[in-house]
Structures are given as C-alpha cells and as structure tokens.
Amino acid sequence: MADPILELKAVRKSFGKVLAVDDVTLSIGTGEFLTFLGPSGSGKTTTLMMVAGFQSVTSGSMMLDGKPLDPLPAYERDIGMVFQHYALFPHMTVTQNVSFPLEMRKVAKQEIKQRVQEVLALVGLPTHGERFPKQLSGGQQQRVALARAMVFKPRLLLMDEPLGALDKKLREHMQIEIMRLHRDLGITVLYVTHDQEEALVMSDRIAVFNEGRIEQIGTPDDLYENPATRFVADFIGESNFLKGRVTRRENGLVRIEGLLPLQGRAASGLAEQGQAVLAVRPERLHIRTVGASGNGEENAVEGRVTDIVYLGQSRKFIVRLADDSEMTALVQANVQGLESVSVGSEVGLSWRAEDSKVLPDA
C-alpha cells in the first residue's frame, strides 16, 4: 500500500515464559479502518498496548509514519486512544478533559477553547462542556472519550473495545456514529473487539487473532467468503464443518473423502494430501425433502431434522447426519416447498462446490 501509517514487523511479546504475541506483521494505510478481532487472550489487546506504548516490545519493530515507535515513551507518541472504560478524568469537567491534550501540547488558550467547542459539536455534545463525567450516560461518556482522543488531530486513533459496556441498541447506534466520523474526517483507526459482527460492520480490513498469532487479514467479505483456516471460518459467522481426506485436486477444486465424497475450493494453505475439513455457511445449503429431485449441486448429504429454530425472517434447520454429526441450514422465510418438513423428517442438504472451502484440519 502507498505509505502506510503504521507498520508492525514480526512483533513479539512474551511475559516470562508465556508468549502473548507471536510474530505479528501488518500495515495500516492512511484513512483505513483496521480491526483486531479475536477472543480474549488472543493477543489483540496486548498488541494494541504495545502500539500505545503501555507494553514494551520483546522483539520486532513498529513504525509510525516511517519513524520507529519503540524508543518513544507513551506520552510522546501522539497517538489518539479511546480506552475500554473511557478513562475520563473524574475530577475534570468535559471541557477540561478534552482540553487536556491541547494543554500538554502548549496550544494557546483561545485556540484550545475553539477547538474543544468544535470537536464537542462534532460528537454531538455541544452543550455538555461544564458537566462532570459521572453526570453523563455511558454513550455520552463514550463520545467525550472520542472527542478527547481526536481533538489534537492524531495520525492514528486506537480504540480498545470501546463499545463493550453499552447495551445492544446503543452499541449499534455508536457503531454507525464512529463509522460516520471515520468517513467524514478520514482518520486512520485501529480498532480492537471480540465481537465479530461489529468487526464485519465497521472495518475496511480485519486481522483475526488467535493465541497470539494473526490467522488471516482481509476485508470482511474476504474473511467471510474465503476463510483461510478453520478458526477463521468458525469465529466469523457460522460454518458447518465436514472432515475428510484429500483425494484429488483439479481446476482449483479439491475432492475429499469422508462420510461422502465432497468438493470445495482449496484454501491456499492446504497440503496436497492428508486430513482436511470442508466448511460451508448455513445459508448456502439447500434443503429438499427426500424424494424430491436434486438440483444438480455437486455436494449432497442426507440426514434427519432434529430441530427447527424460528428466527422471524429465517429458519434454522438442524440436521443430523448418518455419522451423528450435525449441520445447520439457514433458510429464508419466503422459501417455498418446505411445508412438509418437520422434526424427524428425512431431508437432503445440497450445496455448490464453489460455496464451500476446504481448509487444513487444525
């Protein structure tokens, strides 16, 4: 990419014998919204802390705008940060909080006043300057934290699970707010979350963390349609997994033999031979009653319905296969022809080879 703002090369962090971050390499481009996504303990927050300067790097390098970040103490890094619980100074008003970074940079009083007013208006809190943090709601505190982090126009904005403490509706609202600000101001954002839906909604690219390593970096679409590993396929969205042994490759498709012969697209990290697992998303499955004609899709299995979950705009069918494994099919409410299918019915599931991916069996 042209002129990345942040570059991490082979960054490692160990606490004694525990390796928390292992060989993280990535770049963030100007104006990009990159999310670190992963479960707790996956290393995403530790990496963020290293970028912010609150943890030291064990090995590897970090560059901000082409300059090494490592030797700089936290208070010289000029990176904006929104903390998980906002960390708004309780003994200062909203205005004083937001003015703080400008005071540290010895900006003139008049200019401070103006810029603080501007940024508070930007986050939708123009009249809240004299309030104290504890007088504000969670969502308002969040916005003040944002304002404070942006007022000094940093090159990079870090956000550490900022929406975790909010309820669902508010969270969704704030997601859109943050995206709007990102778009309007063109700031570069490094966002950390464990919520995959949030990541899919907000990000330009997502780096999926697992046990200290990055399993895959890509656009939300990339990660959803072409997961590179079983972990990614499982963590993002839902997937059905079917195991098998690799038998043949042709035209980018791979054939595996397990319960049945199946075909799917090969993941780039797939070995020529050996155990593999085929992943297919529930919404790509088509159900038909046994006896109904097939639809020519390459992959087909049969099983018995054990559960039907009603979700309003769709239905989930849980189907148990001959080897006692289960598959989930997601069917839109308006699909016809399934009136006779109920719990206990024998059904057939089919999908196109193109809609499934064969991954290394981790």
Add this chain to the structure above:
Amino acid sequence: MRQIAFWKNLRGLICGLVVLYMVVPLAIILVISFSSAPFLSFPPPGFSMQWYDKFFTDPSWVRSLMVSLQVMVPTAILATLAGTGAALALTRSKLPAAGFIQGLLMAPLVVPVIITAAAVFGVFRIWGLYGTIPGLILAHTVLTIPYVLSTVVTALGLVDRRLEDAAANLGARPLTTFRRITLPLILPAVLSGLLFAMVISFDELVVSLFISTPTVRPVTVLMWSNIRGATDPTIAAIATLLFLFSLTALLLEGLARRRSNQPRVL
C-alpha cells in the same frame, strides 16, 4: 524514561529510610534489653538476661505487674461482654437513633485521652474510686468498649440475617439461634475484640497516670515515673516485653480473623 527512573529511585530511597525510621528504634530497644552493661549503650558489650530478671524480682515492678494483670483481665472480659451486647442491640433491634447511640459509644475513641483522663480522675476522686483496682478496671473498660463494639458490629454485618431466619424457620428459639448460629459466626471477631482490649489495657498510660497512686499503679505508670531518670536497661526489657505481648496478641488476632475469612488489617 530517565525521568521516570529518577522519581522511582527517589521514592525507593524515601521508603527505605522510612522503613528504617519505623523499625530501628524498636530493634535497638530489643538489643539493649539484653545488655550486660548497666547503662543504655549501643552496641551493648555483652549478653545478659539480668534486666528481665530484675523486672520479675524487683518488688515494685512485680507489684505493678500484678496490678496490670489484675486490671487487664477483668477489663477485657467486661468490655467484650458489654461491647458484644451493644453490638447485637445496635444491629439486631430497631432502636431509634441507632447511629447516634453508636456514635456515643464510640466517643472514647474520638475524644482526646487527656480529657477523658482528667474528667474520670475528677469524678473518681469524688466517688472514692481513685487509686483503686476497680477504678482502673472501670476506666479501662470504658476506653476499650469502642474497639470491641466496632469489631463485632462489622462481623455482625457480615452474618447473613437469613441464616438466623432459617434457624427460626427450622424451629430454633431466639436464644438457641444466637448460641448455635450467630455466636459461632461472630466468635472470631469477639475473641479479636477481647485480645484488642487486653493489649490496650496493658499499654494504657494517660488515664492510668491520673487515677493511680504509688501503691496502686500498673506497669506503664511505673515506667513513666522511672523513664526520665532511666539509666539502666530495665525499662528496655519491660518495653520489649510489652512490645512482644502486643505483637503476639495482635498476631493471634489476625490469625483468628484469617480463619473466619473476615476483613482484617493485614
């Protein structure tokens, strides 16, 4: 980063000095108490137990020790009974102005001791309690009730009322509930209060100074009289014993609290 290191080192230095400041005086006393020389020199020329010996054989010291013990034990018992009772009353019954009453019972802690001492002395003289063991006991009891009270009140606050309700529901009468449920649960705190009261009584000086006489006076008062003219380490030996006594009692107290998982000082 260098700035941070400077402040850290400075802080470490101050803390190191404070540690010495707190510990060294007591350590010195401990060492001198075993001195073979009849004056307060450090380091002592040799080891000897003579000053401890002197404390237990010299008649005036022995008499004062007897007084201290005769006062300490009844005080602790009285204070514990009264304090525990008051704690129960304050937490379990709907007394009007409970906060005010508790405040009043805690007052001896808040009022400067010198005032309590002068007041009690003045009144004891009128009532004929001046220079008597019962007088000392009563005065010490009043001083130690607040400690017992606050300890037991805290413990009672931690006992789930619903346990007592459950006992009642299972058929236990109030006294039984207290004996079998509440008391065992607060026992560590009660014992803790008892030990506290003992230590405070034994160490008490100011009030005792006022209401003692040359014939009836505890160890601390005799120490006070001797201290200005002290030239030999007997006082050091007594001070060490006092210190060890307090330390033991308070470690025991900590242990008792630890076993019951209740909030404690350490």
Add this chain to the structure above:
Amino acid sequence: MFARLTRDRYAWLLLPAGLLILVLFAYPVFWLLVRSFSDPTWGLQNYQTVLEKTIYLKVLWNTVAIAGATTIGALVLGYPMAYSMVHSPPLVRKLLIFVVLIPFWTSILVRTFAWMVLLQPKGIVNDLLIGIGLIDTPAKFMFNRTGVLIGMIQIMLPFMVFPLYSVMSRIDHSYVQAAANLGARPVKSFVRVYLPLSMPGVITGSMLVFIIALGYFITPALLGGRKDVMIAQLIQQQISDFGNWALASALAVILLVGTGLIFAVVFKVFKVGPDARL
C-alpha cells in the same frame, strides 16, 4: 414505641455498655466541661485567663504548630510510602504494610522511650553522625522541638499512610495511562491527574493526624523541652501539680471544641469523613 422497646429483647443488651459509657465517660466529661464555667463561680473567667496570659496562649500556639508540623512531616514521608505500597509487587507490599503497622501495635510509651535512647547525647544517632563526620560534638535532639517531631511523626505515620493507601489503591490505572497517552510527561501526569485523584486520602490522613496530634501527651512530655509544651501537658500539670481544675477544665473544653470544629469543617468542606479503619 417504648412498650415495643421493652419487649425487644435485643435492646436490653445495650444496657451494660450504655450505662458504663454514660456513667463513666459521658458524665465525667460533662462534669469537667461544666466545671470550666462554674469554677470558682459561674462565668467565663477561666477562658479569659487562658486568652489573656501569654504563657497559655503560647501553649495553644505550640500545640497547633507541633500538630501542623507533624502532619506535614507525616504527609511528606507517608505519601511515597503509600504510593509504593500500591505499586509494588505483593511481597514488598506486605513488607511495607507490616513495617507501618508495627509501631501501630506498639505502645506509645515504648516507642517514645526508644527514641529517647536513640536521640540522647550518648545515643547512637549522635554516635553515627559523629562517626560519619557530619558533626563534631553531639547535637541536641532531645528536649526540643526536633525530638518531639521525630517521635511524633513516626507514631502518626500509620494514620496518614492507611487512608492514603485506601484511596490510592482505588485509583484506576487507566487514568494514568490516559494522561500519558494524551501527552502528559510523568511530572505533569502526577500533578494534574494522580495527585487530585489521591486528594481524599490526603485530606482524611491529614485531618486524622492533626487531630490526634493536637491532644498528644506522652511524646511531647518525654521528648520536648520547656518551649514545646502542648495543651495536654498543660492540663495535666495544672491538675496534678497545682490542683487548678478551673483552668484545666477550660483548656480541656478548648481542646475538645477545637477538635470538634476541625472534624466538622473538614467533613463539610471536603465531604470526607474519617474511615472506619481499625
């Protein structure tokens, strides 16, 4: 309501403690207080005496000055101690807590006597200083203000450290991180963020130390000189040496009122109360 009370069996348990405190504490203190107005006749003459005679005024001033200096000393030493206690590994923290608690468990008499031994002209402090070469002849540490302060600061330190520790341990680490992230250098970060957040502890600790120091008797009596007499010593002297209950009771009232006023003012102004610490 009273009927309900008499049936409330728990309420009766209050009686022993209540009686003891009322008869043996509340009444005597009240008696003393009244005496200040009634001895030898009804009126404010005793207070007049106190406020007119310079020697008595001097004592009042000494008391406040010594208590004030003790508070400042305890703060200067206690703040870094409390800070270290919060920010140290568990083992070091336990050690520091123990070290601050030890004097707390030791009788004041013992501690003061320890200082007498240390600070005397032939004591080891002087030996040490002469040995290092800092001074040639023994310095006077006893029977003067220095000795009193050295003794009192040590005794008061726990009362400063524990409220501070209590407040500091509740300060969220992320505030300090946020300050650094926003560009504050360590000193600025401390002054603008950490110190204000630790203020409740500073106020509680200072108030506690000041109030206790005001009423202090043992340490100034043993380590102080003629110029360091505090109000407690004056009260004792007036009663034991001169039988002057009139003056002593007035002084006692002044001390009590002073103590109460400080409590009230601090409580109201700073909205901080003494913690239930023991």
